[in-house]
Every structure is written in structure tokens, then in C-alpha cells.
Amino acid sequence: MRHRPHTTTATTTRHRAPPRTQRNTTRGRTMTxxxxxxxxxxxxxxxxxxxxxxxxxxxxxxxxxxxxxxxxxxxxxxxxxxxxxxxxxxxxxxxxxxxxxxxxxxxxxxxxxxxxxxxxxxxxxxxxxxxxxxxxxxxxxxxxxxxxxxxxxxxxxxxxxxxxxxxxxxxxxxxxxxxxxxxxxxxxxxxxxxxxxxxxxxxxxxxxxxxRGMARSVAQPPPRAAGDDGRVRTATAGTGAAPDTPAQPQTQAGAQPSSAGDTSAGASPGGPINYQHPGRRTAAPPTPPPAAPPAPPGQPARPVAGDASGWTMDERLYNQVWGMFEDLARTTAAYRSAVDFAESRMEQELDKVLSDPRTRVGPAADTARAQARAKQAGLVEQARTALDRDLAQLTAEAEVVEPALPPAYARWDSPVWQGYQVPMEVPMALRLGDLHLPERTGLRIPMLVRLPLERGLWIDAGRTGSAHGALLDSAELRRLAAETAVAHAARLLAVYPVDEFSLHVIDPAGSAAASLAPLVSSGALREPPVAGAAGVSSVLAALTRRVDLVQMAVRSGATDALPPDLDLAQQLLIVHDFPHGFDDRAVTQLRYLADEGPSVGVHLMMVADREDAQAYGPVLDPLWRSLLRITPVADDHLADPWVGHAWTYEPPLVPAGSQVLQRVLGQVGRAREAYGR
CATH class of the missing domain: 2.60.60.30 (sav2460 like domains)
Structure with missing residues (x-):
């Protein structure tokens, strides 16, 4: 989530450190x-x-x-x-x-x-x-x-x-x-x-x-002059850059920041450090994020929506949401580690008391046990205090960020949808739901994925073992899965320009007709859902042909030779009730689309119960692994790749009785009709 959670690929060794007593003493604004x-x-x-x-x-x-x-x-x-x-x-x-x-x-x-x-x-x-x-x-x-x-x-x-x-x-x-x-x-x-x-x-x-023995102690930075705000101010003659304008390192592939060895910013050996960046930017900087209001001395800064880095507000909000995800993951990991250590130390101290026959019973043993439990309780309380402090800060930030999110990042109950207009540009990311941890279930972090989608989606229509799913029968779970697919498809249709996204639906038995009705009646889905073996074969053949043609054109550098009638917009295929109504050829085509489609703009959204596909054996395992599994009810099946927490996923449900989905799809349908798609 301030950055994308970093996945460590090298072989590393991680250890659990015992928590140490935290001392917070106020000296002005300095805390130890x-x-x-x-x-x-x-x-x-x-x-x-x-x-x-x-x-x-x-x-x-x-x-x-x-x-x-x-x-x-x-x-x-x-x-x-x-x-x-x-x-x-x-x-x-x-x-x-x-x-x-x-x-x-x-x-x-x-x-x-x-x-x-x-x-x-x-x-x-x-x-x-x-x-x-x-x-x-x-x-x-x-x-x-x-x-x-x-x-x-x-x-x-x-x-x-x-x-x-x-x-x-x-x-x-x-x-x-x-x-x-x-x-x-x-x-x-x-x-x-x-x-x-x-x-x-x-x-x-x-x-x-x-x-070679290159040895030199680091000189202490020069004392701050009167009126200095903490930044070394150096005029740069002849560059046209304003003082205090740091350079923008290039982060694109193949680009590098300015050399740190530039003599314009270097310091003579043994002299004071010159903190001026050697490569001043000549282009105008992006609009700075809003400044946070001043906080009382000794208190954390008040949160502000969009205060992360980025060239646009959407990019800053995206980076801020990922930063909130990362902070929640790490502060929770620190708390759990501290609690585990407290438990293990108490067990060691109790084992020591029990292992010695002289201290196993009697007043001394009772005192030792009480002291061990008191130490454990103190460590847990200290860890919980630190966790509550961090969670309170993240909750305050979430309360500020959520109302500022654009439609692509916002919940369906956000007021931003009331003023929705079909966009002219594709956003950075899309909200697929919310994530939370048991330490603070009310603190929900938006689950954002980058666009275009790098992998397809699998909406699990079966029982997942979650407490929410256990209360529903199979028919209700399948209905919720179909409605979840419609909500995700509607959001994708809503955030793409009208000429850059196309939707196809396969419903072999027509069992999702009621759930798919908003897509059909609004005109957002131009062709009715495909049913029957012939319809399934036709849609899969057309999308497979599109993937083949675009791949060949890209590899040969002949994209101008593509057929003029080929739809080059992003394609989303919703496959309902898989694998019912699909023969072996159709299954093979779906696997091909799942593997090769995302790179050329063809994406799958499968509504399926994996248990229903057991007859295919392991042949479908690569298909499931290639898709991002999400659920129509709250479920703790998602894990982040570097801390390993089991995150509870909440689907993006449309509020009961709300007409927001119909209004948004109606605008999309009218825009498509006007455009002729």
C-alpha cells in the first residue's frame, strides 16, 4: 500500500527481537x-x-x-x-x-x-x-x-x-x-x-x-545559523534554478539521478558538509501536496489527504493509501512480536521455577509465578499502548483520506459518485474492496490495484470457511458472487473512457440473468449475455483471435497492419458459473486468455466454485493460480507478501436500497450510445 509492499526475493534471515522498555519523555518536542x-x-x-x-x-x-x-x-x-x-x-x-x-x-x-x-x-x-x-x-x-x-x-x-x-x-x-x-x-x-x-x-x-585504508571521520554538520530553518541555502549561479529546489531523481527504467560526485555540491575533505543537491531541476516542480496544519508540541502531525509524493492528486492519494497499508502491517507485526516475546519469557521463567524442586511449591514459588505474570502483563500493556497510539494516528488519517478519494478509489456510498461524469482519462488504480486486521477491525484500508489489470479476477462462489459465508446457503453465495462481479464490472466501466473499455459476458445457463440486469438494461453491456455452447465458442474464439493478432503485431513491430475492425479497447470477459457448460476446448481457451490476455488488454473475471471444477483434476490449477481470488463475503484469505498477515477482505458492496449503481451505469450506457459503441 506508501509504497507497494516490497517483496524480498533474496534469502534473508529474520529474527524476533525482545521488546525493550520504551521511554517517552518530553523535552520541548524531543522524545527518547x-x-x-x-x-x-x-x-x-x-x-x-x-x-x-x-x-x-x-x-x-x-x-x-x-x-x-x-x-x-x-x-x-x-x-x-x-x-x-x-x-x-x-x-x-x-x-x-x-x-x-x-x-x-x-x-x-x-x-x-x-x-x-x-x-x-x-x-x-x-x-x-x-x-x-x-x-x-x-x-x-x-x-x-x-x-x-x-x-x-x-x-x-x-x-x-x-x-x-x-x-x-x-x-x-x-x-x-x-x-x-x-x-x-x-x-x-x-x-x-x-x-x-x-x-x-x-x-x-x-x-x-x-x-586501502581510506579513513576519515565524518565531520559534524555546521551549527545552524540564526534564522536558519534547517536547510542549507546555496545560490546556484547561471542555472536558472531557484535556491532550495532539490533535484528530481529519474525513476524510469534506464534513468539515473545526478552523480553524487559532482564537484558543485561536494565538500572538501575535512570541511563542512554541503547538503545542496548537485543536479538542480530546470523544469517546474509538480504542485506540492497540501500542507498539514500545525500540531501541538510533542504531538504527531495532523493528517492531510494527498500529502504523499506524486505529480497529481490521484497519484498522491494512491501512494498515501499504500503507505497506510504498510504502516498498519508493520505496527501490527511489532505488536504481535512483542506479545509473543512476553509469552515466551513468562513460560521460560515459569519453567525455571518448576524445574527446581526447592522452588516448585511454597511462598517463593508463588511469588516467582506472580512476578513472571506481572512482567508479561507489563510488556503486553506497553506493546498495546504503542499499537493503540499508531492505530489512532492511522484511523485519523483514514477519516481524512476516505472522503477525498476519486470515484476509482471510493466506496459506492461515497458522495463523489453523486457528481459522476464519464472520465476522459484512465485512472492509476481501481478499488477492489477493503482490508483490515483483527487488532482494529474498524480501520479499513482501501485495496487498490493498478490499471490496466495485471491479472484476472476469480470471484469465489463457494464456501470459503469464513464466518460470514457459513451463514449462507450455496444459492445465496452464488447470487452474491454474481452481484459482486456486476459491481466490479460497473466500476471498471465507470472509470475508463467510453472508447477504451469493452465488456462481454458468458452465462451458459442464464442463471445470473437477475444479477446481470443492471448491465443489460442500462446499455453498458451492448451485447446480451452469451448462453449455449455455440455462443460460448464464438466469444472465446473472437477474444483468442484478438490476443493472437495483437501479440504477433507487437512482436513484429507491425501494429499498423492490424485489421481495421479489430477492437483495440481493453476487454473484460465475465465468465459465470464456470465450469458448467464448458467443454475441454473452451477450458483450454480460458487458460490461454488468463495467461496471455492481460499483456494485450484482455482480462478475465470468473465467477466460480473451485470445488465444482474438481472433475478436471490438476489441469485447472494453473488457471486458479493466475487469477486474483476475491470473495463476495468478508474472508481472511489474503496475505501480504513480506509480513505475512492474514488480511480480512471486504467486498465493495453497493448499499442496500441505493440506486448509485443504476445511475452510474445509466450514464455509461448513454455515453456509449452517443459514441456508437
């Missing part, structure tokens, strides 16, 4: 916190130091990441051979203690994440794995040395590299998160996991730099 793995904390200022302490020499570095956490190139990595980036300076030496200088205001505009890296490399001396040395600790401090947050990285074993901290931007403000993710494959594996193609080459360069 001892973090546990996964926990975050707001940063009260943007000019900081990160102090690192270890029992043996280690190498410290930092990477800059975009909205998705991807490192765009070697220019976005600060390491001993290249210690300076805009807003970041690290040490050239391997040492037991480091001080990294950070100015978050001076980072390139496209940077949303800063990862602090620790590594054991050849040439630095000492152990070759973190498990053989004392646990390293990191602390984020202000320039006056006041500690903001600290984190001790425990339970490392065979890892030789670790991502210690993540500084990330949320709601126009910065936070720090304790990460502690280790890599047994060392620097190369860690950099590769952050999306850097040249990971092996850069790891070798860092090893060489350490071996």
Missing part, C-alpha cells in the same frame, strides 16, 4: 524511545546524527530509496569509497564507532527512504559474522547529542550485513523504524535485495576501499 524490531518513532527534526556502536570494527553506509524502497543506482549509495550523498555523509573507515550526518531536508526530492547499513567486510579485521560479536546498537540523536531513538540489534547469528534503521517520510514528516534485517550473503545480497543491479560490483568496491 528504545525501539524494538519493526517499531517506528517520529523524528522531531530533520538534521540528525546516527551514532553506531559495536564491539568490533564494522563498516557503516546508507542507501536512498524511492517510494517503493528501491535504490535506483550506485549514485544512491553512501559507502566508504563514496561517503557523500546529498543530505548524507558516512565514514570512510571501518571502526567500532561511527557518527553519520543526516539532513533530511537536503535529500533529493524523489527519496522517501534512507536505510542505514552495517557490514562486516574483508579487510576490516575482526569477526566475519555478527553472531560472534557483541550486539551493535544505533541511536538517532539531534545535533546537540540529545537522543531521539535507540535500537540494539539482537539475535544476529550468521549474518555479515544488516539493515539497522530506516528513515522514511510519512504525512510530510519523517519517522525512524527499527529494521534489524540480516543477510548471511553479506553486502552484495543486502544491496541486491534493495533493487541494485550492480550489487556485487559495489560490494567489491567497498571491500577494496576498506582494504
Amino acid at each position: 524511545a528504545e525501539l524494538v524490531r519493526g517499531q517506528n518513532h517520529p523524528l522531531p527534526q530533520t538534521r540528525l546524527e546516527i551514532r553506531i556502536s559495536a564491539g568490533n570494527p564494522i563498516v557503516a553506509g546508507a542507501t536512498l530509496g524511492d517510494e517503493q524502497g528501491t535504490v535506483q543506482g550506485v549514485e544512491w549509495v553512501a559507502h566508504p569509497a563514496s561517503p557523500q550523498l546529498p543530505g548524507i555523509e558516512v565514514s570512510k573507515q571501518a571502526a567500532a564507532a561511527h557518527r553519520l550526518a543526516v539532513d533530511l531536508d537536503a535529500l533529493p526530492e524523489g527519496v522517501h527512504r534512507v536505510h542505514v547499513l552495517l557490514a562486516l567486510v574483508s579487510g576490516a579485521g575482526g569477526p566475519v559474522r555478527f553472531g560472534a560479536m557483541a550486539a551493535p546498537s544505533v541511536a538517532v540523536t539531534g545535533l546537540d547529542g540529545t537522543e531521539v531513538a535507540g535500537y540494539t540489534i539482537t539475535d544476529l547469528d550468521a549474518e555479515s550485513a544488516v539493515v539497522a534503521l530506516e528513515l522514511y517520510r510519512r504525512q510530510g514528516a519523517w519517522k525512524v523504524r527499527a529494521v534489524g534485517q540480516g543477510y548471511a550473503g553479506g553486502l552484495a545480497e543486502m544491496l541486491r535485495d534493495q533493487g541494485l543491479p550492480q550489487a556485487a560490483e559495489l560490494a567489491a568496491e567497498i571491500n577494496d576501499a576498506v582494504a
Whole structure:
């Protein structure tokens, strides 16, 4: 969800860290916190130091990441051979203690994440794995040395590299998160996991730099002058760029940000750090997101809709929703980890009491048991307090974001549908429902998927084992599944321009006629639903031909040779009550459309009960795997790829008695009639 949840592909080692006592003390706006793995904390200022302490020499570095956490190139990595980036300076030496200088205001505009890296490399001396040395600790401090947050990285074993901290931007403000993710494959594996193609080459360069003894301590940033707002202001003569306008790194494939080694922004060895970005943007920047109203001292910033990065409001809202998803996932993971640790520690202490016959019974045993349970309750209460704080902030943000969402992202009960007009452009994404976790069922995060759809949809018409589905009989579940398909199809029709989307429906037995009536009566579905073997064969043959022709034209570079009567709009085929009424040839064509169709604009929406297809055996397994399964009732079948939570999915239901679906489809039908589609 601020970025798309990052799926780690490299082999990593993750450990559970014991929660430590969090200390929140107010000193003006400065709060000190001892973090546990996964926990975050707001940063009260943007000019900081990160102090690192270890029992043996280690190498410290930092990477800059975009909205998705991807490192765009070697220019976005600060390491001993290249210690300076805009807003970041690290040490050239391997040492037991480091001080990294950070100015978050001076980072390139496209940077949303800063990862602090620790590594054991050849040439630095000492152990070759973190498990053989004392646990390293990191602390984020202000320039006056006041500690903001600290984190001790425990339970490392065979890892030789670790991502210690993540500084990330949320709601126009910065936070720090304790990460502690280790890599047994060392620097190369860690950099590769952050999306850097040249990971092996850069790891070798860092090893060489350490071996050559390139050592220089990082100078503390210069003190802030009177009236300075925290950003270093430098005039750039002859460029036409305004001061304080950071460069926009290119995030498209093949493009790289400006070189960090540009002498216009460099600092002389041993001198003060110049945080000015070396490549000033000459084009006008996008409209900035709305500024949040000032918050009381010591309180988190008040949420504002659209305060994420992006060139348009829709893009900023999309990024903000994904950021809310990520924050909810990680704060819940930190809470569950803390609760698990509290339970395991209590069990260990109780086992210790029971294992000794001298303390198994009597007043001493009762006291030991009471103390163990009290410690467990205290740790759980502390974790719940942190969770409730984060959930309250996310709930406040959701209350602000939801009313601001455009039709493609909004619920059916949103007032935005009352002023609906057929759009002229395709939106970034589409809302397929809501997601929530049991820790706060009332906090629902919109489930947004990018357009055009990268995979088809499977609306499960069978029993899923959910509590909601258990109360309904099979006929009712099938009816709800058909109505869910109509609601999704209506939303797709509503958010696409009238000439860029076509809809086809296969209903072999005509059993979904009542559910499909809004599509037919409004004119949004130009051809009636296809029934019978001949109709099914005709529709599948036409769509298969379209996929073949477009694929051949694209591969040969002859798109102008496509037949003039070929409909090049995005195609959606709704297949109801599969596999009833489908022979083996039709099943093969459906599998082909599911695999090859999305790349050339042909998408499937299947309404089916997987148990009904058991007669086909495993032949249909690839078909189910290629589709995104959603349900017509609330169900906890979705899991995010990197934390592993089981998210409860809520379908986007039209409110009972509402005519919004009919009104929207009526406008779509009239627009299609006027256009001649």
C-alpha cells in the first residue's frame, strides 16, 4: 500500500527481537524511545546524527530509496569509497564507532527512504559474522547529542550485513523504524535485495576501499545559523534554478539521478558538509501536496489527504493509501512480536521455577509465578499502548483520506459518485474492496490495484470457511458472487473512457440473468449475455483471435497492419458459473486468455466454485493460480507478501436500497450510445 509492499526475493534471515522498555519523555518536542524490531518513532527534526556502536570494527553506509524502497543506482549509495550523498555523509573507515550526518531536508526530492547499513567486510579485521560479536546498537540523536531513538540489534547469528534503521517520510514528516534485517550473503545480497543491479560490483568496491585504508571521520554538520530553518541555502549561479529546489531523481527504467560526485555540491575533505543537491531541476516542480496544519508540541502531525509524493492528486492519494497499508502491517507485526516475546519469557521463567524442586511449591514459588505474570502483563500493556497510539494516528488519517478519494478509489456510498461524469482519462488504480486486521477491525484500508489489470479476477462462489459465508446457503453465495462481479464490472466501466473499455459476458445457463440486469438494461453491456455452447465458442474464439493478432503485431513491430475492425479497447470477459457448460476446448481457451490476455488488454473475471471444477483434476490449477481470488463475503484469505498477515477482505458492496449503481451505469450506457459503441 506508501509504497507497494516490497517483496524480498533474496534469502534473508529474520529474527524476533525482545521488546525493550520504551521511554517517552518530553523535552520541548524531543522524545527518547528504545525501539524494538519493526517499531517506528517520529523524528522531531530533520538534521540528525546516527551514532553506531559495536564491539568490533564494522563498516557503516546508507542507501536512498524511492517510494517503493528501491535504490535506483550506485549514485544512491553512501559507502566508504563514496561517503557523500546529498543530505548524507558516512565514514570512510571501518571502526567500532561511527557518527553519520543526516539532513533530511537536503535529500533529493524523489527519496522517501534512507536505510542505514552495517557490514562486516574483508579487510576490516575482526569477526566475519555478527553472531560472534557483541550486539551493535544505533541511536538517532539531534545535533546537540540529545537522543531521539535507540535500537540494539539482537539475535544476529550468521549474518555479515544488516539493515539497522530506516528513515522514511510519512504525512510530510519523517519517522525512524527499527529494521534489524540480516543477510548471511553479506553486502552484495543486502544491496541486491534493495533493487541494485550492480550489487556485487559495489560490494567489491567497498571491500577494496576498506582494504586501502581510506579513513576519515565524518565531520559534524555546521551549527545552524540564526534564522536558519534547517536547510542549507546555496545560490546556484547561471542555472536558472531557484535556491532550495532539490533535484528530481529519474525513476524510469534506464534513468539515473545526478552523480553524487559532482564537484558543485561536494565538500572538501575535512570541511563542512554541503547538503545542496548537485543536479538542480530546470523544469517546474509538480504542485506540492497540501500542507498539514500545525500540531501541538510533542504531538504527531495532523493528517492531510494527498500529502504523499506524486505529480497529481490521484497519484498522491494512491501512494498515501499504500503507505497506510504498510504502516498498519508493520505496527501490527511489532505488536504481535512483542506479545509473543512476553509469552515466551513468562513460560521460560515459569519453567525455571518448576524445574527446581526447592522452588516448585511454597511462598517463593508463588511469588516467582506472580512476578513472571506481572512482567508479561507489563510488556503486553506497553506493546498495546504503542499499537493503540499508531492505530489512532492511522484511523485519523483514514477519516481524512476516505472522503477525498476519486470515484476509482471510493466506496459506492461515497458522495463523489453523486457528481459522476464519464472520465476522459484512465485512472492509476481501481478499488477492489477493503482490508483490515483483527487488532482494529474498524480501520479499513482501501485495496487498490493498478490499471490496466495485471491479472484476472476469480470471484469465489463457494464456501470459503469464513464466518460470514457459513451463514449462507450455496444459492445465496452464488447470487452474491454474481452481484459482486456486476459491481466490479460497473466500476471498471465507470472509470475508463467510453472508447477504451469493452465488456462481454458468458452465462451458459442464464442463471445470473437477475444479477446481470443492471448491465443489460442500462446499455453498458451492448451485447446480451452469451448462453449455449455455440455462443460460448464464438466469444472465446473472437477474444483468442484478438490476443493472437495483437501479440504477433507487437512482436513484429507491425501494429499498423492490424485489421481495421479489430477492437483495440481493453476487454473484460465475465465468465459465470464456470465450469458448467464448458467443454475441454473452451477450458483450454480460458487458460490461454488468463495467461496471455492481460499483456494485450484482455482480462478475465470468473465467477466460480473451485470445488465444482474438481472433475478436471490438476489441469485447472494453473488457471486458479493466475487469477486474483476475491470473495463476495468478508474472508481472511489474503496475505501480504513480506509480513505475512492474514488480511480480512471486504467486498465493495453497493448499499442496500441505493440506486448509485443504476445511475452510474445509466450514464455509461448513454455515453456509449452517443459514441456508437
